[in-house]
Amino acid sequence: MRYLGLRFLQSIFVLLGVSLLSFIFLELAPGNFFDEIRLNPQISGATVASMKKQYGMDQPLPVRYFRWLDSAAKGKLGFSFAYNAPVAPLLWARARNTLLLTGSATLFAWLVALPLGILGAAKRHRWISHACELFTSALLATPDLLLALGFLFLAVHFRWFHAGGMFSRESAGEGTWALSKDLAAHLVLPVAVLVLGSLPILLRHTRAAVLEVLDSPYVRAARGHGISPWRILFRHALPAAINPLVSLFGFSLGSLLSASLLTEVVMSWPGLGPLLLEAVLARDIYVVIGAVVFSTVFLVFGTLLADFLLFAADPRIRTEGLA
Amino acid sequence: MKKSGMAILLISLSALHLAVLAAGFLSPYDVAEQDRQFPFAPPTRVHFIDAEGTVHWRPFICLLAEDAAQFGVYHEDMQKCFPVRFLVEGTPYRLGGVFASRQHLLGVDPPARLFLMGTDGYGRDLFSRFLHGGQISLAAGLLAMLLSLGLGMLLGTASGFYGGWLDAAVMRFGELFIALPWLYLLFALRAFLPLNINPSQAFLLLIAVIGSVGWARPARLIRGVVLSGKERHYVLAARIFGGSSLYLMRRHILPQTYSIIVTQAVLLVPQYILAEVTLSFLGLGVGEPVPSWGNMLASLQQYHVMVSYWWMLLPGVALVPVFLGYVLLANALQTRAI
Amino acid sequence: MTPEPLMQVRGLRKAYAPSHWWRKRLPFLALDNVDLAIQTGQTLALVGESGCGKTTLAMCLVGLEQPDAGEIWFEGKNLLAEGRRRKAGVRYEIQLIFQDSAGALNPRMSAAQIIEEPLLIRQQESSKERYGLVLEMMAQVGLSPTWKDRRPHQFSGGQRQRLAIARALVLKPKLLILDEALTGLDLSMQGQIANLLLDLQASDGLSYLYISHNLELAGQIADEIAVMSGGRIVECTSRSELYTRPHHPHTLALLASMPPKLAYGAHSGG
Numbered sequence: 039m040r041y042l043g044l045r046f047l048q049s050i051f052v053l054l055g056v057s058l059l060s061f062i063f064l065e066l067a068p069g070n071f072f073d074e075i076r077l078n079p080q081i082s083g084a085t086v087a088s089m090k091k092q093y094g095m096d097q098p099l100p101v102r103y104f105r106w107l108d109s110a111a112k113g114k115l116g117f118s119f120a121y122n123a124p125v126a127p128l129l130w131a132r133a134r135n136t137l138l139l140t141g142s143a144t145l146f147a148w149l150v151a152l153p154l155g156i157l158g159a160a161k162r163h164r165w166i167s168h169a170c171e172l173f174t175s176a177l178l179a180t181p182d183l184l185l186a187l188g189f190l191f192l193a194v195h196f197r198w199f200h201a202g203g204m205f206s207r208e209s210a211g212e213g214t215w216a217l218s219k220d221l222a223a224h225l226v227l228p229v230a231v232l233v234l235g236s237l238p239i240l241l242r243h244t245r246a247a248v249l250e251v252l253d254s255p256y257v258r259a260a261r262g263h264g265i266s267p268w269r270i271l272f273r274h275a276l277p278a279a280i281n282p283l284v285s286l287f288g289f290s291l292g293s294l295l296s297a298s299l300l301t302e303v304v305m306s307w308p309g310l311g312p313l314l315l316e317a318v319l320a321r322d323i324y325v326v327i328g329a330v331v332f333s334t335v336f337l338v339f340g341t342l343l344a345d346f347l348l349f350a351a352d353p354r355i356r357t358e359g360l361a
Numbered sequence: 362m363k364k365s366g367m368a369i370l371l372i373s374l375s376a377l378h379l380a381v382l383a384a385g386f387l388s389p390y391d392v393a394e395q396d397r398q399f400p401f402a403p404p405t406r407v408h409f410i411d412a413e414g415t416v417h418w419r420p421f422i423c424l425l426a427e428d429a430a431q432f433g434v435y436h437e438d439m440q441k442c443f444p445v446r447f448l449v450e451g452t453p454y455r456l457g458g459v460f461a462s463r464q465h466l467l468g469v470d471p472p473a474r475l476f477l478m479g480t481d482g483y484g485r486d487l488f489s490r491f492l493h494g495g496q497i498s499l500a501a502g503l504l505a506m507l508l509s510l511g512l513g514m515l516l517g518t519a520s521g522f523y524g525g526w527l528d529a530a531v532m533r534f535g536e537l538f539i540a541l542p543w544l545y546l547l548f549a550l551r552a553f554l555p556l557n558i559n560p561s562q563a564f565l566l567l568i569a570v571i572g573s574v575g576w577a578r579p580a581r582l583i584r585g586v587v588l589s590g591k592e593r594h595y596v597l598a599a600r601i602f603g604g605s606s607l608y609l610m611r612r613h614i615l616p617q618t619y620s621i622i623v624t625q626a627v628l629l630v631p632q633y634i635l636a637e638v639t640l641s642f643l644g645l646g647v648g649e650p651v652p653s654w655g656n657m658l659a660s661l662q663q664y665h666v667m668v669s670y671w672w673m674l675l676p677g678v679a680l681v682p683v684f685l686g687y688v689l690l691a692n693a694l695q696t697r698a699i
Numbered sequence: 700m701t702p703e704p705l706m707q708v709r710g711l712r713k714a715y716a717p718s719h720w721w722r723k724r725l726p727f728l729a730l731d732n733v734d735l736a737i738q739t740g741q742t743l744a745l746v747g748e749s750g751c752g753k754t755t756l757a758m759c760l761v762g763l764e765q766p767d768a769g770e771i772w773f774e775g776k777n778l779l780a781e782g783r784r785r786k787a788g789v790r791y792e793i794q795l796i797f798q799d800s801a802g803a804l805n806p807r808m809s810a811a812q813i814i815e816e817p818l819l820i821r822q823q824e825s826s827k828e829r830y831g832l833v834l835e836m837m838a839q840v841g842l843s844p845t846w847k848d849r850r851p852h853q854f855s856g857g858q859r860q861r862l863a864i865a866r867a868l869v870l871k872p873k874l875l876i877l878d879e880a881l882t883g884l885d886l887s888m889q890g891q892i893a894n895l896l897l898d899l900q901a902s903d904g905l906s907y908l909y910i911s912h913n914l915e916l917a918g919q920i921a922d923e924i925a926v927m928s929g930g931r932i933v934e935c936t937s938r939s940e941l942y943t944r945p946h947h948p949h950t951l952a953l954l955a956s957m958p959p960k961l962a963y964g965a966h967s968g969g
Binding site for chain 3: 616
């Protein structure tokens with residue numbers, strides 16, 4: 039238990055370190071939001087200067103960092119120049135959309151990968167296993183970008199699915215049921231892209247984990263005892279194969295916020311991805327820092343959760359910790 | 362994977378890279394050559410059988426003409442046909458940046474145009490741009506990999522060999538890089554740098570950013586090998602003979618890391634090529650007019666391009682064999698290592 | 700008047716600190732006031748059960764570990780004179796043979812390269828001189844020079860130990876520490892290597908510190924035997940004395956665990 043407490047502390051340090059690093063990097067960046075504005079001849083230099091003062095951008099770096107930390111503690115996470123609003127609510131609104139997308143995708147991906155992976159390991163010499171391998175390698179070789187563009191292309195040409203966006207314009211103001219149907223229809227493509235993108239890694243790890251356990255002496259002993267293969271699989275093999283899968287699950291959870299960046303941009307899904315891209319291009323630094331820290335929080339705590347689950351699931355780790 | 366399979370894989374990958382290197386020779390046109398008469402022209406059909414049904418040995422193409430009724434739609438004029446010529450004299454270029462030449466592998470006599478992959482909005486031949494774009498994207502991937510591995514080797518070896526506070530500091534610092542979502546880190550670092558820079562600066566900057574993001578995982582793996590490797594008895598024996606730290610590292614410890622380094626290299630290259638493609642696609646990488654596989658796909662973000670001009674997807678599709686090659690190679694290496 | 704010993708160890712102490720600051724554990728005393736002496740041209744056997752500190756002592760003698768306190772006198776000089784730190788390899792006259800011959804040889808190097816390595820590090824001979832020395836050493840330990848390009852995995856365990864011995868001797872050391880060097884070998888091999896070591900001792904005047912947990916092996920080649928337990932030397936006498944008049948209960952326990960025939964044979968051999 040003490041080990042977990044230590045890991046928690048470690049995570050806090052990592053977060054602070056990340057925020058500090060991003061802050062330093064972005065503040066050192068040549069050109070900032072106000073320089074971009076100044077290019078606009080309609081805005082006078084005096085206005086820009088007063089804007090700078092208003093946002094506190096004329097203060098030295100350490101002051102700005104601590105003010106940002108203070109703002110983070112208050113739940114605001116700094117201020118967006120482009121949107122003229124505090125960063126945190128902005129991030130959160132977008133993050134909800136992203137989480138909806140990635141949450142569904144992760145769920146589907148695991149639902150598909152687990153049985154397929156187990157099957158692939160159990161029937162390892164049959165053709166299905168080799169088919170799995172080939173499929174996995176082909177998918178691994180297809181970048182997310184291409185999948186997204188490809189699906190979009192099909193959507194546009196065959197009009198089976200909506201090509202991008204989260205809701206149709208027509209459905210605004212309709213009832214919840216109609217809205218949900220519309221949302222689901224728009225979810226299909228991006229979720230498909232994300233699922234196909236993450237499937238190879240999940241499949242491979244699941245298959246490897248189950249394979250390793252199936253080869254172990256105690257499973258062979260169980261088979262020698264005459265226990266039926268299905269019982270062996272579910273009662274003996276799978277629980278032992280859980281360890282690497284839990285870590286992977288933690289990683290899946292952790293990347294919920296960040297995995298879909300590209301897909302969102304390509305498919306115009308209003309999530310964190312497009313927001314981050316906009317902010318980078320416009321040099322809206324607090325949004326960038328906020329988004330980076332936000333997604334790091336997820337990743338770090340996803341890993342922490344995985345450690346915790348491992349601790350709870352694997353009795354060996356529990357007793358080892360006492361030694 | 363059997364030895365023969367491995368050999369085929371290596372030869373195919375090398376052939377691919379060589380083809381890209383020889384882009385100047387293999388491409389019919391220059392990358393900047395615009396043909397304003399044929400914006401968004403579809404890939405030219407290559408024929409062996411002519412309108413009368415005669416079979417020709419030499420492939421030929423027919424002149425493209427714009428449809429009178431519809432703007433932007435082309436049809437072939439089967440009456441005016443031109444043979445495809447090999448080893449043609451064309452625009453000058455430098456092979457590998459060094460050897461000046463005018464020889465091109467394929468070409469047709471004007472006014473016919475050989476657009477094997479169609480053209481883009483400016484009438485530039487996509488096939489030529491694709492080959493040259495490959496130089497940028499592949500080079501970015503390979504050079505960034507070298508940077509990452511170089512940094513990883515340096516820090517991982519120092520960390521594992523000297524241990525103590527150096528080890529702790531390096532590993533903690535590395536954890537930050539591993540903890541950050543990869544693409545976000547890339548974005549943040551890219552935001553650090555000036556946005557409006559010329560393509561060659563962008564290229565170098567891109568390599569620096571992509572390469573310095575990924576040092577942590579190789580460093581950690583190498584550190585592990587060095588940590589256990591330096592305790593081997595033949596290393597201890599060499600210490601007793603008076604071998605200096607540098608000697609021990611060079612002669613005994615680093616050779617133990619070679620297999621990990623090779624595996625990491627093969628794993629990283631496709632990731633880094635993808636990073637360049639992604640950044641260029643989003644406008645944060647190499648920009649116009651220099652082609653890269655990423656920025657060639659960028660125009661697909663426009664609806665009308667996606668709808669009407671399917672050949673603009675081809676540069677993306679061509680990424681798959683490259684990645685497949687690397688992925689299969691990585692698989693083979695990893696199973697061999699076990 | 701006994702001559703000055705080749706090596707004299709006085710009051711050597713070494714403690715290991717606990718690994719994590721939050722785990723409350725007392726420091727572990729690996730060497731607790733160790734005193735030893737090795738005479739020129741003689742063999743001292745150091746016997747004790749696993750974990751009693753034998754290997755730590757060997758590491759300190761050869762410079763791979765630093766003791767916390769004590770003195771190591773070699774040929775009249777205190778090796779720990781400038782503070783406690785002593786770099787390994789400065790005194791190459793003390794060499795070490797490890798237990799696992801396979802681990803002690805770089806699998807990527809050929810036999811000739813392995814034996815040549817100490818000379819290369821020293822950089823005192825020409826390439827031709829080195830080559831000659833390598834062949835000479837191979838002959839001396841009983842390895843055919845035609846095997847000079849073979850890799851370690853192509854040799855048997857006993858041959859690998861010969862290779863390790865050749866490498867250790869190429870710099871003409873005065874003291875050779877054998878850390879369980881015969882333990883991994885089968886019986887016939889043990890006998891052969893033991894004989895080789897005795898021959899080398901007779902011809903070159905080498906001194907040996909033979910470390911083992913096996914009293915019977917030690918008894919066959921040692922002139923003096925020291926028994927170690929819990930970081931301390933509990934008994935140190937000549938071979939015959941040990942078998943006839945053992946003092947420490949630990950020694951008695953060790954003797955009792957030996958097959959009776961050999962105990963009797965050692966006594967009559969003397």
